Amino acid sequence: MSWQKDRRAERGYHHGNLKEALLQAALDLISQKGPAGFTFADAARMAGVSPAAPYRHFRDRDELLSSIAQRGFEQFEALLTQAWDDGRPDTVTAFERVGKAYLAFARNEPAFYSAMFESGLPVDANPTLMAASERAFAIIRAAAERLAAMAPPGMPRPPAMMMALHIWSMSHGVASLFGRGDAARRKLPMSPEELLEAEVLIYLRGLGFPTDRRPSDQKPPGPPPVPPSGGPWGTPK
Amino acid sequence: MSWQKDRRAERGYHHGNLKEALLQAALDLISQKGPAGFTFADAARMAGVSPAAPYRHFRDRDELLSSIAQRGFEQFEALLTQAWDDGRPDTVTAFERVGKAYLAFARNEPAFYSAMFESGLPVDANPTLMAASERAFAIIRAAAERLAAMAPPGMPRPPAMMMALHIWSMSHGVASLFGRGDAARRKLPMSPEELLEAEVLIYLRGLGFPTDRRPSDQKPPGPPPVPPSGGPWGTPK
DNA sequence: GGCTCATGTAAAAGCTATTCACATGAGCTG
DNA sequence: CAGCTCATGTGAATAGCTTTTACATGAGCC
Numbered sequence: 001m002s003w004q005k006d007r008r009a010e011r012g013y014h015h016g017n018l019k020e021a022l023l024q025a026a027l028d029l030i031s032q033k034g035p036a037g038f039t040f041a042d043a044a045r046m047a048g049v050s051p052a053a054p055y056r057h058f059r060d061r062d063e064l065l066s067s068i069a070q071r072g073f074e075q076f077e078a079l080l081t082q083a084w085d086d087g088r089p090d091t092v093t094a095f096e097r098v099g100k101a102y103l104a105f106a107r108n109e110p111a112f113y114s115a116m117f118e119s120g121l122p123v124d125a126n127p128t129l130m131a132a133s134e135r136a137f138a139i140i141r142a143a144a145e146r147l148a149a150m151a152p153p154g155m156p157r158p159p160a161m162m163m164a165l166h167i168w169s170m171s172h173g174v175a176s177l178f179g180r181g182d183a184a185r186r187k188l189p190m191s192p193e194e195l196l197e198a199e200v201l202i203y204l205r206g207l208g209f210p211t212d213r214r215p216s217d218q219k220p221p222g223p224p225p226v227p228p229s230g231g232p233w234g235t236p237k
Numbered sequence: 238m239s240w241q242k243d244r245r246a247e248r249g250y251h252h253g254n255l256k257e258a259l260l261q262a263a264l265d266l267i268s269q270k271g272p273a274g275f276t277f278a279d280a281a282r283m284a285g286v287s288p289a290a291p292y293r294h295f296r297d298r299d300e301l302l303s304s305i306a307q308r309g310f311e312q313f314e315a316l317l318t319q320a321w322d323d324g325r326p327d328t329v330t331a332f333e334r335v336g337k338a339y340l341a342f343a344r345n346e347p348a349f350y351s352a353m354f355e356s357g358l359p360v361d362a363n364p365t366l367m368a369a370s371e372r373a374f375a376i377i378r379a380a381a382e383r384l385a386a387m388a389p390p391g392m393p394r395p396p397a398m399m400m401a402l403h404i405w406s407m408s409h410g411v412a413s414l415f416g417r418g419d420a421a422r423r424k425l426p427m428s429p430e431e432l433l434e435a436e437v438l439i440y441l442r443g444l445g446f447p448t449d450r451r452p453s454d455q456k457p458p459g460p461p462p463v464p465p466s467g468g469p470w471g472t473p474k
Numbered sequence: 475g476g477c478t479c480a481t482g483t484a485a486a487a488g489c490t491a492t493t494c495a496c497a498t499g500a501g502c503t504g
Numbered sequence: 505c506a507g508c509t510c511a512t513g514t515g516a517a518t519a520g521c522t523t524t525t526a527c528a529t530g531a532g533c534c
Binding site for chain 4: 012013014039040041042051052055060061
Binding site for chain 3: 278
């Protein structure tokens with residue numbers, strides 16, 4: 001009960017790291033109660049400061065949300081960059097790793113994810129945020145360009161940009177509808193990862209890519225995440 | 238200024254149709270300011286009643302939101318049913334009409350759409366809502382089943398349910414990322430409809446469907462919604 | 475030591491959600 | 505048609521949030 005005062009006594013008049021503490025508190029709150037449930041006053045309480053203190057660091061509640069979305073895009077970009085790993089060991093493998101990373105981010109960082117995509121923030125009204133968002137998307141586009149370059153030459157194919165948008169929409173659709181631990185999730189007869197992997201493989205086949213990969217093909221050894229069966233889905237009936 | 242009292246004089250003590258009026262007011266507010274910006278008190282004001290009146294019709298703010306989502310799913314189902322039109326004049330044409338209907342709904346009914354998909358409502362905690370959601374999805378599943386039945390027999394193919402989930406995720410991804418008039422939209426070098434149509438066509442080709450449809454194929458005459466070019470996308474470079 | 479400014483606090487105004495006791499009148503009942 | 509009843513509204517009150525303003529504190533610098 002005397003929690004805040006204890007903290008106050010501990011730290012003195014000045015917090016010392018309030019901005020960080022508020023961001024962290026907001027993240028916790030958002031992951032618990034969604035971006036709508038998060039409260040400026042709650043974050044202040046959690047940091048042990050008065051309700052007015054946060055205004056020294058953020059113009060208003062929305063600016064705090066924007067900051068979180070901003071960080072989210074940065075972490076997202078880092079994660080996608082790492083997953084893509086410049087296309088190693090081979091383009092298709094790396095490509096699928098990016099898809100899985102997308103889902104992993106949505107699942108492991110629901111607070112970031114909802115601040116980024118579901119908070120109703122006007123992304124295009126905030127240049128900084130927009131830029132961060134585009135840097136993240138650029139990873140997907142780079143991957144799509146690499147993929148487009150190795151597409152079978154005989155077939156007509158869409159611009160790399162369009163491929164990137166296709167992949168983005170698939171990933172985002174699966175993540176939004178089925179990917180969170182949220183109550184907003186829908187039941188699914190399989191994992192989101194399996195669903196997305198199959199979707200992307202069918203799409204790539206539609207572009208003329210051979211997709212009959214065997215687990216030993218070019219991937220490093222290890223437990224295959226998907227049991228090898230007839231294809232990206234279960235045994236055909 | 239004496240607006241509410243005028244209304245009050247007009248209608249007397251009892252509103253007569255308050256529940257409907259509140260739902261309509263909430264829709265207006267949500268389409269203007271997003272699901273987070275909508276306020277119970279505002280809706281009451283707009284209907285010309287006291288802030289306590291809505292509680293005679295909805296347990297709380299969330300129940301009103303749920304009702305809107307509920308209606309949204311019903312209208313959505315009706316729209317998809319009409320678009321699917323039981324697969325006429327041919328399965329693929331009808332299928333694409335469903336995709337367009339999905340985008341049209343997101344664009345024309347942003348308030349419903351956000352209440353349904355972005356309000357953070359616990360869909361799976363509300364059986365009625367869940368059921369409505371599933372009825373809407375059932376249309377997509379029915380379409381996918383019809384499509385699966387006419388898939389080329391030579392190729393392995395995923396369960397119809399999975400195809401339906403794939404299509405849903407594509408539609409939802411495109412609609413969420415690019416499909417609204419919102420500020421949340423991203424810039425796009427093409428229309429969401431074109432993007433989704435190309436995506437679905439590539440996917441279908443990946444399943445072995447021939448997708449070199451000509452405008453005169455089986456479609457009734459009329460202005461083709463997409464200018465006939467080399468394929469579902471622009472001229473290959 | 476003393477000054478200054480970033481950082482916090484307290485208090486207040488204005489908003490919202492929600493509840494409760496009370497008012498109204500629409501529609502049934504006789 | 506009189507009277508009753510109950511669904512539907514009202515007013516007022518509580519509690520919480522956001523944001524602003526005047527004031528307090530003390531960390532860092534001369």
